[in-house]
Amino acid sequence: MITKFDSLFAGHVDMDNVGYAGTAVNDRSFSDEHLATVFDKTEAIAKLLDHLGFDTFWMAEHHFQPEGYECIPNLLLLHVHLAHLTQNIKLGCAFNIAPMWHPLRLAEDFATADILTGGRVVFGVGRGYHTREVESFGNPLLDQDANRELFEEQVDIMFKAFNERSFSHHGTYYDIPPKVPYRGYELEEITLVPRPANLPVECWQPIQGGTQRALDFMAKHRIKGIIGGGVAEGGVMDATMQDYQAALQRTGRDVELGEDISVGFHFFLANTQEEGIKLAAKYYEENVKMFGPLRLHRGLSEQQMLDIADPARAPFAGLPSLEDAVKSGAVLCGPPERIIEQLKVVEEKYPGLDRVGMSHPVGTPQALILEQLEWLAQEVMPAFKGKVEAAVPAD
Numbered sequence: 001m002i003t004k005f006d007s008l009f010a011g012h013v014d015m016d017n018v019g020y021a022g023t024a025v026n027d028r029s030f031s032d033e034h035l036a037t038v039f040d041k042t043e044a045i046a047k048l049l050d051h052l053g054f055d056t057f058w059m060a061e062h063h064f065q066p067e068g069y070e071c072i073p074n075l076l077l078l079h080v081h082l083a084h085l086t087q088n089i090k091l092g093c094a095f096n097i098a099p100m101w102h103p104l105r106l107a108e109d110f111a112t113a114d115i116l117t118g119g120r121v122v123f124g125v126g127r128g129y130h131t132r133e134v135e136s137f138g139n140p141l142l143d144q145d146a147n148r149e150l151f152e153e154q155v156d157i158m159f160k161a162f163n164e165r166s167f168s169h170h171g172t173y174y175d176i177p178p179k180v181p182y183r184g185y186e187l188e189e190i191t192l193v194p195r196p197a198n199l200p201v202e203c204w205q206p207i208q209g210g211t212q213r214a215l216d217f218m219a220k221h222r223i224k225g226i227i228g229g230g231v232a233e234g235g236v237m238d239a240t241m242q243d244y245q246a247a248l249q250r251t252g253r254d255v256e257l258g259e260d261i262s263v264g265f266h267f268f269l270a271n272t273q274e275e276g277i278k279l280a281a282k283y284y285e286e287n288v289k290m291f292g293p294l295r296l297h298r299g300l301s302e303q304q305m306l307d308i309a310d311p312a313r314a315p316f317a318g319l320p321s322l323e324d325a326v327k328s329g330a331v332l333c334g335p336p337e338r339i340i341e342q343l344k345v346v347e348e349k350y351p352g353l354d355r356v357g358m359s360h361p362v363g364t365p366q367a368l369i370l371e372q373l374e375w376l377a378q379e380v381m382p383a384f385k386g387k388v389e390a391a392v393p394a395d
Helices: 035-052 075-085 103-116 131-137 144-163 212-221 240-248 271-295 302-307 322-328 336-349 365-380
Strands: 006-010 058-059 090-093 123-128 202-207 226-228 261-269 331-334 353-358
Touching: 006 035, 006 202, 006 365, 035 058, 035 212, 058 075, 058 123, 075 090, 075 103, 075 261, 103 144, 123 226, 202 336, 212 226, 212 240, 226 240, 226 322, 261 271, 261 336, 261 365, 271 302, 271 322, 271 331, 302 365, 331 336, 336 365
Parallel strands: 006 058, 006 353, 058 090, 090 123, 123 202, 202 226, 226 261, 261 331, 261 353
Antiparallel strands: none
């Protein structure tokens, strides 16, 4: 039963000339001053979500993007700041990209944020999908096997650091602690200082490919999964929901379908579905422009990934359309009663699902995001158990 509403913000600045016929992604380059407006935008969204009764505000970690799409490099630092400006909302890491960190530094920083915010920061880890980011930090992404092996070892280390008073780890990539003398003795174990105040650490991870290896690894560490809503596609993926349930069951857990999963949707409220598609098509297209060439939108041909970079060819290249995404249920669009109906179908089909993420594509301006989130809280969220109190108009 859906009782929790979240929202995700990848960290895009406001931008003009969006859509397939608009400015090409690689031609965008904003000033330092405009890129920094992402923090004011994030603050405004966080304050509104907190006021409206949303459960968790998820943000994404990214680096080196003068194009303006994902401009938040340090989630934990920002989350401590946002905790001072809000009262109740949880602040989610979607996601800290482990291959861009030393695992002990990430564990320490999360533990510090956990303590300073009274447990309002929600941990999340990912493997990354930008070569410019991960490879620039000196770790593999083009070599997907090496990337996964590194990621899994890093996560193993972090959970040891969280859960054990002192520990050691000797693996392929890390030797913790090194065999060195220290103040008259040789190191055998090491202690994370501080450790999180709230244990066990709740952790989330995106489910993209959903291989058995990946899902079994998540199940081993009790890592919860987020499907859709953060890249070009969203909505429920039936096979993934079933495969994740099976992975949890292989650990001996008796779980309902949808349990420990969050499903993310892009949404656009309007008086009619046709009006919503007309309003929002350019933002959907900008999102596909950004994420399609990164192979995060299924079904694009090699030619389409070339065409999408050319504003003259892109509108005629048979690229994904918002109309088709709405028909498939990947994007929720239309009047409040239509959105409620679609979410109720999802709720009925997946009895263990208690959380959905309702967000907007990169390129959507701040004013429209705030307007849409308030409308959602007033006319959609009250239809779900425990959310009647959320329908409070903003000051």
